[in-house]
Amino acid sequence: MKKVIKYVIIDILRNKIMLAYTAFLLVLSFSIFSLEDNSAKGLLGLLNIILIIVPLVSIVFSTIYVYNSAEFIELLVSQPLKRKTIWMSLFTGLATSMVLAFLVGAGIPILIYQADVTGVMMIVIGVLLSVIFVAIAMLAAVKTRDKAKGIGIAILLWLYFSLLFDGFVLFLVFQFSDYPIEKLMVAVSMFNPLDLARIMILLKMDISALMGYTGAVFKDFFGTGTGLLLSFSVLVCWTIIPIWLSIRKFKTKDL
């Protein structure tokens, strides 16, 4: 398994797209921090990168990579290796390189310019989101045989998590504005890793505004130790469940 992981990582790190992604993150983060006169505004710009670009690149790149390594996977399957091992090594390799790219591209600038609780929280969230979207990509890739369709599904999933889901929540908020739906909102946010991630960073960044009544409900949940633990567990579940589903599919898949 180690050998396969090593091979996958080396292969990805040599990939030009991956290098470009790392460089892009690095340049963007540094320029955001040095252009803004206060680093809090820089963090705000980075938040958008973490919530939009990191998931997009993770999901699209991983899907394409899985399709492109179809022959390599077929080769591995012919060897005395378990299918689960092959799939997990592929996932680990992809996830590790995405995390590495994020840490180099965004982690270093954040640590240089904003090495406090908010900054650390952003790095942790960025890492988790990278891994989650690799897992979702692998599920999307294993479900469809056609490459174009698979990539289409991956992009649609990204669109759903970053835009459509929030639109639906906004609709819900307005439809049920006469009811006390704060607690329901907390539950609904669990169904989208991006929402959960955003709220966790928000709690560190906009704490003053969140101390208002509604904000206080969110803070009472997400701000406490148990809430934090639960949110992180949910984020971890967002990795485990897609990957588990994809392994089940991959085990019986006719290659």
Added chain:
Amino acid sequence: MRINSILTILSLSLSFLGNAKSIPVGASQKCHTIQQALQFAVSGDTLMISKGNYHEKNILINKRLTLIGIDYPVLDGDLTYEIISIKASGTSVQGFKIIRSGVSSMEDYAGIKIYNCRDVVIKNNILENTFFGIYSQYGTNCTIEKNKLIANKTEEQQSGNGIHCWKSDSMRIIGNYVSGHRDGIYFEFVTNSIIWRNESEKNLRYGLHFMFSSNDSYIANIFKNNGAGVSVMFSHDVKMIHNYFEENWGDGSYGILLKEISDGYIENNQFKKNTVGIYMEGTSRIKMSGNVFEKNGWAMKIQASCMDINVTGNNFINNTFDMATNGSLVLNTFNGNYWDKYEGYDLNRDRIGDVPYRPVSMYSVIIEKNPPAMILFRSFITTLLDKTEKILPSLTPENFKDAFPLMKPLRL
């Protein structure tokens, strides 16, 4: 005429000097208790009270005396009595440690209470666990200076105010420290007074509470971490200058709450990390300049019932929302401020942005109407909505704008 009056004053003061005597009080003195000393003291005398514990029930002063504590003698109210009641003008109380006054829901027991007299000086005392701290009722021209008032109450009903003035005039509240009371400093029907360099923190309700008090100033005070911040209501001609309002967190907690206020000044104050920096309702003719709003949830909430508020030359930095309002009517002006969220340009280099800035973002309008929408704040969709609104304003009030936004922050 003038010489005559000066002579009269001189002779009067000389006569006082001649008669006034100093009475030592203490365990080793002839007078063991303050009550004994009060018996044979006459107007103008000074009581020098040595260190020790005094359980004197209620000390009622009805002659013009000066009470001086040496090394902070402790006056204990045994949780039953009002400790010092002043009913004579010109009395002075200095250097005591006053603890454990009575608590009552019928009477306003206080550590030191001024009843209907003038020129009282209360200075350098420490008050611990008193119900009301220093209370002035119909006091005129009194000085309350450098006292330290600390209580550890947890319920509003069970606690009184730190410095409480009711129907008083020309008061000077200077350099006091108040914490753990219901309201730190409370003014009701108090006129022509000044509150200067006090520190009021961790009080259950307001750090400073103004009601029906006009022509007052509060200058260079610190209000920090109070249950509901500072509230100024139903008054006119109040000047608020050089104060710090910090960390007043919670729903219904404001740096300053202004309700039915007119003709005031809010200048050179610092608002930091409050849920709402300033909340205005039914307020008119206020001039605001030189204030710094930093890291607040909302820098200002101006309700549509306000008019002629002039906001000029302030810095708005790192606030989650700069402004919020509840209607489309705008009768106020907001010109020439620095907003860190301003994205315009300055072609002629006069340091004034060429396009107006709209401090009310669309999302702050949405949240005002529908608070749970806060959960979507800073998400992709809301950012998109905000940008669209900037290009085609529909929800935000059209006239709510700064026509001359500054490109660089003011040095404040």
